[in-house]
Amino acid sequence: MIIAIDGPAASGKGTLARRIADHYKLNHLDTGLTYRAVAAALLAQGMPLGDEAIAIEVARHLDLAKMDKSVLSAHEIGEAASRVAVLGGLREELVRLQKAFAAKAPGAVLDGRDIGTVVCPDATVKLFVTAAPEARAKRRTAEMQGKGEDASYASVLEDLKRRDVRDSSRSVAPLKQAADAHLLDTTEMDIETAFQAAVDIIDRTLAG
Numbered sequence: 121m122i123i124a125i126d127g128p129a130a131s132g133k134g135t136l137a138r139r140i141a142d143h144y145k146l147n148h149l150d151t152g153l154t155y156r157a158v159a160a161a162l163l164a165q166g167m168p169l170g171d172e173a174i175a176i177e178v179a180r181h182l183d184l185a186k187m188d189k190s191v192l193s194a195h196e197i198g199e200a201a202s203r204v205a206v207l208g209g210l211r212e213e214l215v216r217l218q219k220a221f222a223a224k225a226p227g228a229v230l231d232g233r234d235i236g237t238v239v240c241p242d243a244t245v246k247l248f249v250t251a252a253p254e255a256r257a258k259r260r261t262a263e264m265q266g267k268g269e270d271a272s273y274a275s276v277l278e279d280l281k282r283r284d285v286r287d288s289s290r291s292v293a294p295l296k297q298a299a300d301a302h303l304l305d306t307t308e309m310d311i312e313t314a315f316q317a318a319v320d321i322i323d324r325t326l327a328g
């Protein structure tokens with residue numbers, strides 16, 4: 121069983137993906153971390169984020185098990201990740217790794233931007249998780265402040281909107297809802313309510 125979860129930044133897709141994987145005893149891959157890991161490596165080497173040859177080389181040596189979320193979740197790495205994510209050759213390399221992860225038993229939950237459209241077009245269930253930009257910015261600001269990062273609501277909102285535009289308008293694998301994905305708008309839902317809504321959709325789909 122494969123569950124594909126896509127959506128914009130800070131919509132809650134990662135939180136849902138982790139809980140759903142736990143609930144159905146599936147593996148979980150946060151595919152955003154793969155783009156973040158490549159961006160972080162380029163930044164650390166002082167290389168331009170548009171250097172596709174080096175980005176591909178980094179991706180070829182990427183070990184999914186060694187990606188450190190606590191380091192990679194930094195706000196500026198998210199911005200850099202969306203810049204490398206426009207590179208088609210890099211995407212091919214990362215999608216290869218993501219597909220191999222999804223193929224392993226007993227199945228997986230993957231979250232990202234193009235899971236339902238490109239990585240797992242035949243997923244058992246597809247969710248497109250969204251929320252109003254203001255709700256997402258509020259969540260991300262609280263998350264960053266909770267980790268002691270310096271964050272203002274206004275600048276986080278501006279950054280998220282800019283990233284949404286870049287992710288939705290790029291020519292390769294743009295962020296978009298797959299035709300057969302279920303829309304889950306979590307603007308007015310807390311985490312528990314969103315999780316229950318997702319489980320309802322998944323169970324209904326599995327029951328046919």
Ligand SMILES: Nc1ncnc2c1ncn2[C@@H]1O[C@H](COP(=O)(O)OP(=O)(O)O)[C@@H](O)[C@H]1O
Pocket residue numbers: 127128129130131132133134135136259260262263306309310311312314
């Ligand atoms: N429905 C929700 N209501 C309130 N906060 C939420 C909700 N879903 C997620 N969060 C919080 O918002 C932040 C971003 O969630 P996350 O799952 O990391 O989003 P994404 O993976 O889409 O970027 C986290 O701090 C998370 O705990």
Ligand SMILES: Nc1ccn([C@@H]2O[C@H](COP(=O)(O)OP(=O)(O)O)[C@@H](O)[C@H]2O)c(=O)n1
Pocket residue numbers: 128129130131134151152153155156198201202203205231232233234235283287
């Ligand atoms: N499947 C994916 C996952 C992430 N990405 C890119 O990677 C960036 C960071 O993704 P993320 O999921 O870690 O970001 P958040 O939604 O957690 O803020 C996104 O803005 C996208 O540009 C992508 O292009 N395709």
